[in-house]
Amino acid sequence: xxxxxxxxxxxxxxxxxxxxxxxxxxxxxxxxxxxxxxxxxxxxxxxxxxxxxxxxxxxxxxxxxxxxxxxxxxxxxxxxxxxxxxxxxxxxxxxxxxxxxxxxxxxxxxxxxxxxxxxxxxxxxxxxxxxxxxxxxxxxxxxxxxxxxxxxxxxxxxxxxxxxxxxxxxxxxxxxxxxxxxxxxxxxxxxxxxxxxxxxxxxxxxxxxxxxxxxxxxxxxxxxxxxxxxxxxxxxxxxxxxxxxxxxxxxxxxxxxxxxxxxxxxxxxxxxxxxxxxxxxxxxxxxxxxxxxxxxxxxxxxxxxxxxxxxxxxxxxxxxxxxxxxxxxxxxxxxxxxxxxxxxxxxxxxxxxxxxxxxxxxxxxxxxxxxxxxxxxxxxxxxxxxxxxxxxxxxxxxxxxxxxxxxxxxxxxxxxxxxxxxxxxxxxxxxxxxxxxxxxxxxxxxxxxxxxxxxxxxxxxxxxxxxxxxxxxxxxxxxxxxxxxx
Amino acid sequence: xxxxxxxxxxxxxxxxxxxxxxxxxxxxxxxxxxxxxxxxxxxxxxxxxxxxxxxxxxxxxxxxxxxxxxxxxxxxxxxxxxxxxxxxxxxxxxxxxxxxxxxxxxxxxxxxxxxxxxxxxxxxxxxxxxxxxxxxxxxxxxxxxxxxxxxxxxxxxxxxxxxxxxxxxxxxxxxxxxxxxxxxxxxxxxxxxxxxxxxxxxxxxxxxxxxxxxxxxxxxxxxxxxxxxxxxxxxxxxxx
Ligand SMILES: Nc1ncnc2c1ncn2[C@@H]1O[C@H](COP(=O)(O)OP(=O)(O)OP(=O)(O)O)[C@@H](O)[C@H]1O
Ligand SMILES: [Mg+2]
Numbered sequence: 001x002x003x004x005x006x007x008x009x010x011x012x013x014x015x016x017x018x019x020x021x022x023x024x025x026x027x028x029x030x031x032x033x034x035x036x037x038x039x040x041x042x043x044x045x046x047x048x049x050x051x052x053x054x055x056x057x058x059x060x061x062x063x064x065x066x067x068x069x070x071x072x073x074x075x076x077x078x079x080x081x082x083x084x085x086x087x088x089x090x091x092x093x094x095x096x097x098x099x100x101x102x103x104x105x106x107x108x109x110x111x112x113x114x115x116x117x118x119x120x121x122x123x124x125x126x127x128x129x130x131x132x133x134x135x136x137x138x139x140x141x142x143x144x145x146x147x148x149x150x151x152x153x154x155x156x157x158x159x160x161x162x163x164x165x166x167x168x169x170x171x172x173x174x175x176x177x178x179x180x181x182x183x184x185x186x187x188x189x190x191x192x193x194x195x196x197x198x199x200x201x202x203x204x205x206x207x208x209x210x211x212x213x214x215x216x217x218x219x220x221x222x223x224x225x226x227x228x229x230x231x232x233x234x235x236x237x238x239x240x241x242x243x244x245x246x247x248x249x250x251x252x253x254x255x256x257x258x259x260x261x262x263x264x265x266x267x268x269x270x271x272x273x274x275x276x277x278x279x280x281x282x283x284x285x286x287x288x289x290x291x292x293x294x295x296x297x298x299x300x301x302x303x304x305x306x307x308x309x310x311x312x313x314x315x316x317x318x319x320x321x322x323x324x325x326x327x328x329x330x331x332x333x334x335x336x337x338x339x340x341x342x343x344x345x346x347x348x349x350x351x352x353x354x355x356x357x358x359x360x361x362x363x364x365x366x367x368x369x370x371x372x373x374x375x376x377x378x379x380x381x382x383x384x385x386x387x388x389x390x391x392x393x394x395x396x397x398x399x400x401x402x403x404x405x406x407x408x409x410x411x412x413x414x415x416x417x418x419x420x421x422x423x424x425x426x427x428x429x430x431x432x433x434x435x436x437x438x439x440x441x442x443x444x445x446x447x448x449x450x451x452x453x454x455x456x457x458x459x460x461x462x463x464x465x466x467x468x469x470x471x472x473x474x475x476x477x478x479x480x481x482x483x484x485x486x
Numbered sequence: 487x488x489x490x491x492x493x494x495x496x497x498x499x500x501x502x503x504x505x506x507x508x509x510x511x512x513x514x515x516x517x518x519x520x521x522x523x524x525x526x527x528x529x530x531x532x533x534x535x536x537x538x539x540x541x542x543x544x545x546x547x548x549x550x551x552x553x554x555x556x557x558x559x560x561x562x563x564x565x566x567x568x569x570x571x572x573x574x575x576x577x578x579x580x581x582x583x584x585x586x587x588x589x590x591x592x593x594x595x596x597x598x599x600x601x602x603x604x605x606x607x608x609x610x611x612x613x614x615x616x617x618x619x620x621x622x623x624x625x626x627x628x629x630x631x632x633x634x635x636x637x638x639x640x641x642x643x644x645x646x647x648x649x650x651x652x653x654x655x656x657x658x659x660x661x662x663x664x665x666x667x668x669x670x671x672x673x674x675x676x677x678x679x680x681x682x683x684x685x686x687x688x689x690x691x692x693x694x695x696x697x698x699x700x701x702x703x704x705x706x707x708x709x710x711x712x713x714x715x716x717x718x719x720x721x722x723x724x725x726x
Contacts, residue, residue: 367585
C-alpha cells in the first residue's frame with residue numbers, strides 16, 4: 001500500500017515530479033561528466049609524465065640548470081680523416097656525435113647511492129640522457145670553373161629519412177640526423193623511464209647487458225627508421241645490436257627516448273665519466289614523498305628535485321588549460337547546479353506538503369502516526385531523487401560515451417623534455433624533433449565509484465528534500481482535516 | 487458565565503456511556519485575541535446513540551468534535567473515551583485512539599484524489615498493522631456496506647459527491663470503530679444525495695454503531711435519537 005500511494009502520488013503530480021527529477025538529473029549528469037573528465041585529464045597528465053619519467057617514479061633528481069653556452073658546446077669537427085674522397089672528387093662525410101643535454105649539468109653517479117640510502121626511499125636509479133647527432137653529406141671537389149659541376153649534384157641527397165632534410169651547400173648536400181639516447185641501469189626495472197613501457201618485440205634490457213653493446217628502441221622510432229630486432233643502430237659511432245622494441249603501454253605517446261642502452265656503455269661512449277643526468281626515485285609510501293623530497297634536497301644541494309605534482313605543473317599545452325578548466329569551472333559549476341537542484345527539490349517538496357495540508361491532516365485524523373506521514377513524504381522525494389539520479393546517470397553515461405567516441409586530442413608538452421632536447425649554442429634546434437608536444441587522446445574513464453556516488457547524491461538530495469517536507473508535514477495538526485473546504 | 491457541573495451520575499442508563507465529559511473548556515490563543523469556543527461542556531454519550539450537535543456558526547461545534555475525535559486536547563476539564571483519558575493522553579496515545587476507536591467523516595469528504603475508492607478505504611486500515619488478506623476483506627466489506635462494491639477502482643473524481651462521501655464512510659467504518667464522528671457530512675451534498683447518506687448512517691446506527699454528527703440541517707437532526715445544541719460554549723439537550 002505504501003508503494004501504491006507513493007506511485008500514485010508521483011504519477012498524479014507529474015509536473016512536480018518532472019521538475020524535481022529534471023533538476024537533479026542535470027546536476028547528477030554534470031557531476032558524472034565533470035568527474036570523468038577530471039579523471040580523464042589527470043590520466044592524460046599522468047600519461048604525459050609517465051612517458052618521460054616512467055610509472056612509480058615519485059621524484060626525479062636532475063642536475064642544476066645551466067646557462068646556455070657555459071660548456072662551450074661541441075660542434076661537428078671534421079678533420080682530415082673525417083670523410084672519404086671518391087674518384088670524382090666528391091668527399092663523403094659522416095660523423096656521429098654523442099653528447100649530454102646542454103641545459104643541465106650532470107650528477108655524479110654516486111648520487112644514486114646517496115639517494116638510495118635515504119630513509120623513505122624504496123628505490124632509485126640513474127639515467128644518462130644523450131643526444132646522438134649524425135652529420136652526413138657530400139662535398140664536391142672545389143670546382144675551379146665556378147660550380148657548374150655542382151649543379152648536377154644538387155638535390156641528390158641520400159635517400160635517408162632524416163627529419164630535417166638535406167640542405168645543398170655549394171653543390172654538396174648534408175643531412176643532420178639526431179635521436180635521443182638514454183643510458184639506463186639495465187638491472188633496475190621497477191623505477192625509471194622503462195617501468196611504464198611494454199616490450200613489443202624482442203626483450204628488455206637486463207642485468208647481464210651491462211657493458212654490452214646492445215640497445216632497445218622505441219617502437220615508433222624503429223618503425224620510422226626501418227630498424228628491427230637483430231639489426232644494429234649506430235650510437236656515437238659504435239654499432240649497437242638491437243635486442244628489443246618497446247612502446248608506451250598506456251597510450252599513443254612515444255616513450256621517453258628513441259634508443260635505450262646500458263648506462264655504463266652510454267657513459268663510456270659519451271666520454272663523460274661516471275655521471276647520470278637524472279635520478280628516478282620511488283618513495284616507500286605516498287605520504288612520505290614530501291619528506292623524501294626535502295631529504296634529497298639537503299643531501300644533494302645542487303640538484304633540482306621535482307615531485308610528480310611539480311612535474312604535472314610543468315606540463316604545458318592545451319592539456320594544462322583543459323585541466324584547469326575542468327577542475328575549476330567544472331567542479332564549481334557542478335556544485336552550483338547540484339545546490340540549485342537540491343534547493344529546488346526542497347522548495348517543491350515543501351510547497352507540495354503545504355498544498356496537501358488537508359490530505360496529511362486527514363491521514364493523521366484517521367490514525368496515521370507522524371512517522372508514517374514523514375515516511376510517505378520522504379519516500380516520495382527520495383523516489384523523485386532516484387528518478388532524477390537514474391535519468392542523470394543515463395545522460396551522464398551518454399555524455400561520457402560521446403566524449404569517448406569523439407575522443408578529442410589535447411596536446412601535452414612536458415617541459416622537462418624540452419629542456420633536455422633544446423639545442424645548444426651554435427646548434428640548431430634539430431634535436432627537438434623527438435619528444436616535444438605529444439597529442440594525447442582525452443578519455444573520460446568511468447569508475448564504479450562515480451556511479452555509486454551519483455546514486456548516493458540523488459538519494460541524499462531526495463532525503464534532504466524529504467526531511468524538510470517531512471518536518472513540515474509532522475508539524476501539521478490533524479485538525480487541519482476539519483478546516484472548511486477551500 | 488456557565489456553572490461547571492462536574493457531578494454526573496454514571497448509573498442512569500442501561501447502556502454504558504462511552505464518552506464522559508465534565509467541565510470541558512477549550513481556549514484558542516490567536517496572537518492577542520483569546521477565543522473561548524467551549525467554556526464548560528458536561529456530556530455523556532452512550533453506546534448506540536445517534537447524536538446530533540447543532541448550533542450557530544462559530545459556536546464551537548467543530549471544536550467539540552475535534553476533542554471527541556482525539557484530534558486535540560481540551561484546555562481544561564475531564565474527558566474520557568472508554569477507559570482512555572483524552573484530556574491527558576500523549577500525542578501518540580491520541581493517535582492510537584484515532585487509529586482504532588474513531589471513524590471520522592468530513593464535510594469535504596477528504597479523499598485522496600490520486601487513489602481509487604478501495605485504496606482510499608485501505609488508508610484507514612494502514613495504522614492497524616493487519617495482514618494484506620485481512621485488509622482486502624475489510625476493504626471489500628466496507629465498500630459493499632456502503633453499496634459501492636462495483637466502484638472500487640474508481641477515483642474520487644469519477645464519483646458523485648454522495649458516492650465520495652460513501653467511500654469516506656467506508657474508510658471510517660473499515661477499522662470497525664467504537665464511534666463514528668461526522669462534521670457536516672451532508673453539507674456539500676444536494677438533497678437526494680443527502681438522503682442517501684442519511685439512510686446509510688441510519689443503517690449503520692441500527693447495526694449498533696454510535697454516531698455523533700455535527701449539522702446545521704434539521705433534516706439530519708430529525709433522524710437522531712438525541713439532539714444537542716451548542717451555544718455560548720455549553721451543551722444543551724434539545725431532544726423532546
Ligand atoms: N485552531 C484555531 N485557532 C484559533 N481559533 C480557532 C481555531 N479553531 C476554531 N477557532 C475559533 O473557535 C470558534 C469556534 O470554531 P468552530 O469551528 O468550532 O465553530 P463551528 O461551530 O464549527 O462553526 P461552523 O458552523 O461555521 O462550522 C471560532 O470563533 C473559530 O474562529
Ligand atoms: Mg464547523
